[in-house]
Amino acid sequence: MTDTAVRRPRAVRHRGSIAIFLAPFGMLFALFYIVPIGYAVYQSLLVVERDGTFGPAVQVFGGLTQYIAVFENQAFWSSIGRVLLFGVVQVPIMLGIALVLALLLDSPLVRGSKFFRLAFFAPYAVPSVIAAIMWGFLYSPNLSPFTGVTQAVDFLSAGNVLWSIANVVTWVYVGYNMLIIYSALLAIPSEIYEAARLDGASQLRIAWSIKIPLVVPALVLTGIFSIIGTLQLLAEPQVFQSFTSAVTSTFTPNLTIYSTASVPNISLAAAMSVVLALATFVLSFTVLKLTQRRTAA
Amino acid sequence: MTATSPRLEKAQKTAKAPKPGRENGRSGIRESAASRTIAMAVMVVATLYFLTPIWWLLVASSKTRADFTTTAPLWFADFALFDNIAALFDYRNAVFLRWLGNSALYAGVGALLATIIAAMAGYAIAKYSFRGRELLFNIILGGVLVPATALALPLFLLFSQVGATNTIWAVFLPSLVSPFGVYLSRIYAAASVPDEIVEAARIDGAGELRTFFTVATRLMAPALVTIFLFQFVAIWNNFFLPLIMLRDESLFPVTLGLYVWNTQVSQIPDIRALVIVGSLLSIIPLILTFLGLQRFWQSGLASGGLK
Incomplete structure (x- = not known):
């Protein structure tokens, strides 16, 4: 933006073109991002009222009634608690694996890194629904290739199913996160390592003291996207309902919203959506700020 | 950057x-x-x-x-x-082929249009200066942080208001918006489309749109392929939106169709084999696309991941 002086006259000349470039995206973004969010907020402020028991239902303005109902809804909060627990365990494990694999691919220790890169990334091309169906079979006590394991441990029991789902999510997303971290590693000029190499530093030492600090921005980025994904968990638990009764209709916040909307209690579901979106935003924003402070210090 | x-x-x-x-x-x-x-x-x-x-x-x-x-x-x-594939295609008047076709339409055409629309916006934000440019870009960046699943219910409310749920448009239109695509296009256009080339095209008498479509898109190709691929995957994978919007089986994308079959395995055990071979067929196009275009998306991903 240093050359504003050069650009300004062009802007005046091309006002019409700028509008043509921006109009399609602007209209669609407004229609399918901003308007729905606004409408959900509006819907969340309504309550249904009836004249007597059998009177026709009318929607009237109810202020924050639905939000009070959300805060009193135990199932909703336990589903939030469940995905937070999931995230606290799964996100660090997934990013840890992604980081280790990216560092190994970037180190001179590994040959055939091109093959490994693609092999690790392949699961990202598997839709969550399909990944969950596949792992559902692999966890099955009778059909799994590893019946020795699956008959000893019940992966689909109420106590274990959350972590079995965590494994499915990890399997799909490690490679994607690894590639983002790996791209950040490739962007480090190799001259930075030269001095350390000449001083006799080991690969481990170089990774720990030079590479990891330099890829922190990539880790923050992947971390934020992972947190968003965790709070939005839906497809995997929804599929697992076919394999086990341990996944209830209020297992994750989005499942709770879906089952509330199917009741149908649209206004309450809309209020839940708004709360979940705010929670997602606050959480990813906090992570961003916390890590920024740490890297600045 | x-x-x-x-x-x-x-x-x-x-x-x-x-x-x-x-x-x-x-x-x-x-x-x-x-x-x-x-x-x-x-x-x-x-x-x-x-x-x-x-x-x-x-x-x-x-x-x-x-x-x-x-x-x-x-x-x-x-x-x-x-034989299994033939059985799958035979089942219930080839409904699986219909689902594959729907997915190809939603994800293929959707991602193609989303890429063009996002590239135009990102290019304009990178190459022209106008009032409110940074504000607009920041709003779009906020959109990157709003996941598709969070929008599914609000979109459903909106589409039911105009009576358009359970139509192709209910799934297709929302997938044309890619805030991430605008972000990536802006960064990439700023770095890889030199002002001198745009200026030269102007001197040759090309209009702004023509310059974009003939000159800029070529220079932005790695970013465009990346946007296309990731939007393609995002649409192909999006499950909540079709789940909540569609009732009519003939409009299902392949993931929703396989999900519904999978819920029926306990009543119709024969369907299990179809779920398995259908799952295989539904991931092959994605894996092949990624392998075929890896040269582009790996460099495109590098530019997006580094901030």
């Missing part, structure tokens, strides 16, 4: 020339055999973890119903893959 780092470009050329910066490591004097072995062992274990489920799916899809439960799950028995 460089678009493609010099080292990445270098890395992509490794097949042709050795990387000068790495020769120390490659000469193998410093790295002990033990650390090499441990590193390779980690790689092999990880490969097994990531590829075994896909391998299992391939093997399971190739088996007859009897062999599926009685033979070793990770190796082939009688090869019946094509």
